[in-house]
Structures are given as C-alpha cells and as structure tokens.
Amino acid sequence: MVSNMDYISPNAQFTFDMNQSPLFVKDSQNYINVLGVKQLNTLQGSSLLDIFLSTNNVVEPHYHQNAAELVYCISGSATVNILNPFTKQLQSYTITPGQVANVPQGWWHYEVALVDRTHLLAIFDAPTPEVVLGSDILRFTPSSVMAHTYCMDEQTWKDAIAPVKPSTYIGPYTDCDQPPSPPAQAHTYYPMPHQHYPTY
Template sequence: MINPILQSPNVQLAADSNAVVNYQRDPRNYVTQLFGAQLPTIENGFFNVYLSKGIIVQPHWHTNVTEMVIVIRGEVTTSVFNPFTRERITYHLKPGQVSVFPKGWFHWFVAETDDVHVLTIFDQPTPDIVFGADFLAATPPEVAHRAYCLDEEAYARAVASIQNDAILGPPIGCDTAVSDLSTQPSNAPKPTKGSRD
C-alpha cells in the first residue's frame, strides 16, 4: 500500500535537520533533530549531536527503537550494557565508524575530542527515551537502602542535585573533573568488556 502522504500534491521530501534544537547545554554542546513532526515522509528519525571534549550523553535507554551512532567528526567512546551477559561493551569510534544500541539496552557516549558531530539514527520516526537521571531521582532513598544497602541520607544527598533534563553532562557548574573509567579506549571496532555491574 502506498503511503498517502506520498500521494499529496504538496509532498515534502526535504527538511533542515538543524532547524529544531532538541536540547542545548551551551553553544558548543547541543542536539538537533529530524523526526516525523518535521518531515512527515520520514520513516526513521535522527539527532545531530554536537559535543566538546569530555561531554557525555547521559546514560539512557529506548523502549521502542534501536539506535545507530555514526561519527561524522571527532572521536567518541560508546558504552552499552548487554543485559544477557551483564557486561558493559565499549567502543572507541572515529569518523565513519558506527556503533549500535539495541532496543532496551542501557547506553551512553562520551566525546573524546573537541568539535564532535555524531548522527544517531533510530529505526522508528520517534524514539521513547528513559533517562538514567529520571530513574535515579525517582528511586526513594529507603528503596536504595533496602535493595543495595546504601546509606539513605547519602543517597538522598547524591540524587538531590540531579537535573533530570540535563541530556548532556556534566551539568554546567559541576566542579568535579570530567572522568569516566568506562571510556578507556579500545581499537574500534573491537569491543572491550567492562566489569560486571
């Protein structure tokens, strides 16, 4: 069956993928998008992600899509948690290299150089996103204590500063040096196995 949108005399087959800003941390770190709302004929969707060195796309997962990350410029380290082996898989990617995050798998990526441009393509026109920040902030301290024996007061203090809408981190004003042991580089495209978490 032919898509009725394609039969329209005013069918739109082009759009500017930088016209809609999805999120902006600062002038050098931001995300633009192109999804069905901007281009009704599209059968997938994507983000342009622009990053400076050390910036992370916060840990998250998608309930309805598989994501493919393509490095256009710069270098990134991608990490994904394999729910079957319970291990983290990490890749260091350079321009032209690709990483895939299967639907429902927890993942993140970090800019290893300045002036990074990454294209993240989804296999559906609109992704559902569950952010790790939302999950942490919604977990009551008493549950963290009961489940993991974490100190309730310390947990409450730790999650109190989480900015749920901070897609790119660390948040502005964070006085902690940017470091992530999960981003130890490997020679792409060979994976490195992380510690069992």
C-alpha cells in the same frame, strides 16, 4: 511497509532543517537536534539525533525502549559505551569519522566525546526516538524505594542524588564545581576492527 501518507498532498513534507529542531542545548558546543516523523511527516521507520559535543562531555546513560540505534561519527572521536545485558559487561567502542557502533534496542548506553568538535549522528529504526534517561530514573524513583532496595539510609541516598537534574541529556552541568575527571579514561578501549557485535 504500508503507509497512510498522502504523498500528493500539499502538506507532504520532503525536506527539513534539523537546525530548527533542538532536542537539548547545553551550550554552543554541546547540543542535540532531532528529526522524527513529527518534524518530517513523510518519514517512515527511521529517525535521527544530530549530536554535537566537546571534550569529555557525555550523552548521559539512557536506553531507547522502541528502537535500536546506530551511532555514526561524522567528525571528532567518541566512545560508545554499552552495557551488554547478557554478559553484564560494559563494552566500550571508540569511533572516529566514518566508523559506527550499534546499540541494540533497550540496551543501556552512553557516549563520551574524546575531542572538541565531535559530531555524531544517531540513527534509529523507529519514526520517533523514545528514551528513558538515567537522570529521570534517579530523580523520579522514590528515595524510599531506592534506599530500601539497596539497604541504604534514605537521607544518604537523597544527599547523593540531590545534584541530579531531570532530563540532563548532556553532562556534566555547566555549573559543575568539581574538577573534570575524563570518563573516557575509566575503561579500556579496543580498536574498532577487533570488535564483534552480537548477531541475532
């Protein structure tokens, strides 16, 4: 890889404290820190999200248009849920410390913490992780388009998505007044050693 970085420049950065780079903070137990080329200018071809979650908190459904993602579990346990665009099936993988799940570039996915103090590291093969969030798709696509497309009453659609806040990142909201329903129990999860990822 050819680099335009001047590694002898006094401006070349070789260390960075990710604790100083929050991407999203829900509360003291649920937050995401980011590291990309904007934070560490000598970084090439990779970036990171440092993700902290408590039980049943969800990194909202999303996709990365510019990168594949490798999710590594540092502590706790989480499910990485991936919509396979070829089979149209939702594949769910439970990971625990030392285990990883791979999300190919552009695939719709989300993560759910199964226990408190879950710590995940998301590693990307791009210098800045770009993202399209489900909450942004729902809020910014005109209601008239969604209602027409899916043969719905427009007001019904508007009422359904009214609670959705743009750029949610980690749900549910702290002011959510519905009883918690653990999304982790919505699917069948298989042990990691029996899973087979697509090869390209």
